[in-house]
Amino acid sequence: MHQYIGGGLRKARGGESQAVVDPATGRTLVLADRASPADVEDAVAAARRAFPQWSRATPGERSAALHELARILGERADELARTESSQTGKPIRLSAGFDVPGTVDNAAFFAGAARHPEGKAQGEYSADHTSAIRREAVGVVGSIAPWNYPLQMAAWKILPAIAAGNTIVLKPAETTPLTALLFAQACTQAGIPDGVVNVVTGRGPVAGEALVSHPDVDMVSFTGSTPVGKRVARLAADTVKRVHLELGGKAPFVVFEDADLEAAIHGAVAGSLINTGQDCTAATRAYVHRSLFDDFVDGVAELYGRVRLGDPFDEATDLGPLGSERQRERVHGFVQRAVGEGAKLVAGGEPPAELAATPWASGAYYRPTLITGAPQDSEIVRQEIFGPVLVALPFDGDDDAIRLANDTPFGLAASAWTKDLVRAHRASREIRAGCVWINDHIPIISEMPHGGFKQSGYGKDLSAYSMEEYTQVKHVMHDLTGTSRKAWHRTIFEL
Ligand code: NAD
Secondary structure: OOEEEOOEEEOOOOOOEEEEEOOOOOOEEEEEEOOOHHHHHHHHHHHHHHHHHHHHOOHHHHHHHHHHHHHHHHHOHHHHHHHHHHHHOOOHHHHHHHHHHHHHHHHHHHHHHOOOOOOOOOEEEEOOEEEEEEEEEOOEEEEEOOOOOHHHHHHHHHHHHHHOOOEEEEEOOOOOOHHHHHHHHHHHHOOOOOOOEEEOOOOHHHHHHHHHHOOOOOEEEEEOOHHHHHHHHHHHHOOOOEEEEEOOOOEEEEEOOOOOHHHHHHHHHHHHHHHHHOOOOOEEEEEEEHHHHHHHHHHHHHHHHHOOEOOOOOOOOOEOOOOOHHHHHHHHHHHHHHHHOOOEEEEOOOOOHHHOOOOOOOOOOOOOEEEEOOOOOOHHHHOOOOOOEEEEEEEOOHHHHHHHHOOOOEEOEEEEEOOOHHHHHHHHHHOOOOEEEEOOOOOOOOOOOEOOEEOOEEOOEOHHHHHHHOEEEEEEEEEOOOOOOOHHHHHOOOO
16 A cells, blocks of 8 residues: 555655554555655655645635535445454444544534634724734644544544645554545545645654654644654754644543442443543543442443453444554553552453454454552553553542542543532543543544643644644734834834
């Protein structure tokens, strides 16, 4: 599979490739090109050439193209869902019921948002001048995306950027380039001009760094881990690029003493297992009032035991594999170290034995894992694991719960479970995260922003706020006096 540059598939100049592996079986699906810095150069040049025309298209013209894109993505929904499930191992129920419809809705939303550039009023803020605000595209955007939601991440990066009149070069994760390439093809099919959307497939330290450092890239939009995000920000600083970072998370899930326990148990299972836990907003730390703690742990463990692992293309499958064997080893390492240090393994902590004699025996599967008894300052409570692992810890008072919820370097998302309005308002005010759910955990919508506090990054994806990320504000000031000698000149020279 080649890269997508200037409106067509283009073979990588270095001739190198990398295997795209189905993590459910360990089989290679296809070889994808591995971009060299020369390929990045070509893609940035294509984006730069396309910029003048696309940035001057009217909002209505860009909107029409995005409406058409939404229609085409909807028409190709089945192909997109199947490809997404093949390269990530996520159950088809999730790809077809969440990833793809979410992406189609994102495209429809940004088709509308494209027509709604916002700015302050034009007027006379000085008696002798009229001031106006122009909201302009930033230029060529270099975007880098992770492997957990390859299609949605491509959409979240590409759509607001092009809706606002930018052109873009996207580098998907090396292991999951396929749906980003389909997305770029759909853009061309929708009539979006060649070079507006380009996809280079390659490794982070080579293609990613070439993109972030490129002097002709005006802005970097990165979604991925916090350590790589820090490196990206450092590299982008050399050319003073605008940087937008969507980084890791370690979402707390706070169950107050008056919560609906059954709702909290179901919410914790769904919120921790979505996408096999490889979700930056997944519920990872359940803080549960001591009076409910044992029942909560029993309830989650019981439901975890009923989760069906297996063929991602079987509609009955609940949980797919992790994204790669490497990721499974990483997750298992966290669990083993926690248990070695004295934490209690209540459920899971191993691959599913029932898949041993099936075609999925070589898949990167891992049982839903529930851990208790880990200290607040332990690795498993504080670091992002990115797997189907939930740690449950008891608390005694509301202040304690909020303090523990805030006690990590991350601040992407959180939830609070309570029937008490005052508690709900306090939690939404005091938890430091970009999103706080009350009595739910995970839902996202196109109209509302997604983005972190603290070391989860800065900038917003989705919503009208993301249009601000991808535009810059210009002040234009018109003289109203028509005179050659302005009154203010006298402060400089008296003639
Ligand atoms: P990662 O940071 O390892 O990689 C992300 C991307 O960066 C990949 O495309 C990779 O090739 C590229 N990359 C790696 N090294 C690079 C470098 N030196 N320079 C430039 N690019 C480089 O993350 P991952 O393992 O692919 O994804 C999981 C992470 O993404 C988790 O931390 C998760 O929380 C985060 N994530 C965050 C959000 C969000 O919205 N905040 C959404 C999804 C995933």
